[in-house]
Amino acid sequence: MKRILVIGGSRYFGKSLVTRLRDAGDDVMVLNRGSSAPPPGVGRLLADRDDEAGLRTALGGRDFDVVVDQVCYTPLQAAVARRVFAGRTGRYVMTSTMEVYDPATFPAGSAPCTGSALPVVPVVEGALDLTGPPFARPFPYRQEPAPAPGDTQARVRARAYAEGKRQAEAVFLHGPDGPDGPPFPFVSVRTAHVLGGGRAEFTGRLAHYVRRIAAGIPVDVHATPYGTSFIHHLEMADFLGWTARQTFTGPVNAASHGAPDVLALCTTVAERLGRRFRHRVVEAGADASPFSFDRAYAMDNGRATALGFAFGRVADWLPGAVTETARAAA
Template sequence: MKRILVIGGSRYFGKSLVTGAREAGDEVTVLNRGSGAPPPGVGRLVADRDDEAALRTALGPRDFDVVVDQVCYTPLQAAVARRVFAGRTGRYVMTSTMEVYDPATLPVPAVPAGPVPVAEASLDPARLPFAGATGRPPEDWPAYVYAEGKRQAEAVFLRDPVFPYVGVRAAHVLGGGPAEFTGRLAHYVERIAAGTAVDVHEAPYATSFIHHQEMAAFLYWTTDQTFTGPVNAASHGAPDVIALCEAVAAQVGRDPSYRVVGEGAAASPFSFDRAYAMDNGRASALGFDFGRVADWLPGAIAETAHETARAAG
């Protein structure tokens, strides 16, 4: 039995992680700002993670075998966690994102044009321009975007580590019907079912995906491992947006239509004009058995189509 603290964990695959760990017999505690009660049999702490004093008060004398941080978005949050959990945990797992590799959001050309798929060693956040131990951006740093916040948060944990740290770089997570709160898969289901054109790039690149249940299983798996550092989490197979549309069309019974957008213009989700699909070889070599996108995607689309039809009345 492990003592696991999940920071966040009140929705989507975080909720599945919490439930799965409890069912496996672990002692699970959730820490959030009071946004949602955990399932029965799971402990709860309420604190704003950005408030270091409040976080210390909520934790009291507690320590944990593993902390899984689902909601670390900035280097400031990482710096607080690094100070607070030093000496309190034997392992720290941060949920990061494949967006850290996105060449369009990098402040410097840190990711080479090849090879693709992208392996973990292609990006070392600790080598990027960084604000220092406090995690505060320099005066001329642009406003944080999601990808940059995650890169800088990773860098805080990787520089002078105070506990064994893992950064899980998650592929685009799909599945779960109404639980998939981003609405990205619903975008395709609704447009193709209605005969509305999907906005795509002229030559869209492949991207990486993972099923929400597989993502929860992967995070739980990391709590039992000893490896450290960044690790990519992605199902086998990397379809491009056209293949995704064809899979949706097979479920909704209507052929997709497309509108090609110009260079630099916004397109539909998962249409990319640059390559950064991920290589999942490290995790596979360490022993995690990923599924295939082609096997679970039809079911995820069917869930979304059912929910879309239900919501429409």
């Protein structure tokens, strides 16, 4: 049995993670601002994670074997967490994102990713270098990249999200005061695009395809779309629960086997709905539908596999996720 604190854990795969940990016999607590109650058998701490003094007060003298942070989005939040939980936990697991690798979201003038762009082959954890500039420098970091010419609102949000996660990882890695800080037992789980769960899949990205294809509306795609990585929401919960019981540190990619491109995704949706799909090609540089990428955008899951986690295949669970989404939209 482990003593595990989940920061967040009130929706989507975070809820599934909490119940899985509880059912496995772990002593589980969640920490949030009180927006929703935890399931039976799970403890609760009320605090705003951004309030360092309030967070320390809520924790009191407690310590944990593992902390799983589901809702760290900025370097400011990471700095608070690293200071507060130093010496309080054996391992700190942050749920990050595959978007940290996306070269399209790096601030102008920086190139912390190996090479000028992602390789066409699925990217490994070491492709993102958080040990050199601009990350190995004293806190505070710039939280959001400067807007680029022609940025749409969606691109600005994507850039801010990816940059916030990169910088948060860097703070956990180096410490709030730079690379000379004390070591911290940190794991960053870089998640693929999470799908499934019907209405619980709050981003609505799979629902976008279900609605358009059901209605016969063309799907916007790039001229040569690249494949990307996905993971089922329950597999994501399983992976985080498995990670909490391991001893490794550092970044780890979490993705089901297989990297379909947007046209393959549309084919699966259309087959499940019993419809044909139509698509139209957008101009170079224009926004397309979710999961249509004009650059390499898939992750290698080899490290997690070698450590002992058995991923499923996108092709096996995606049809069921489509059906689930269609039923929720009906």
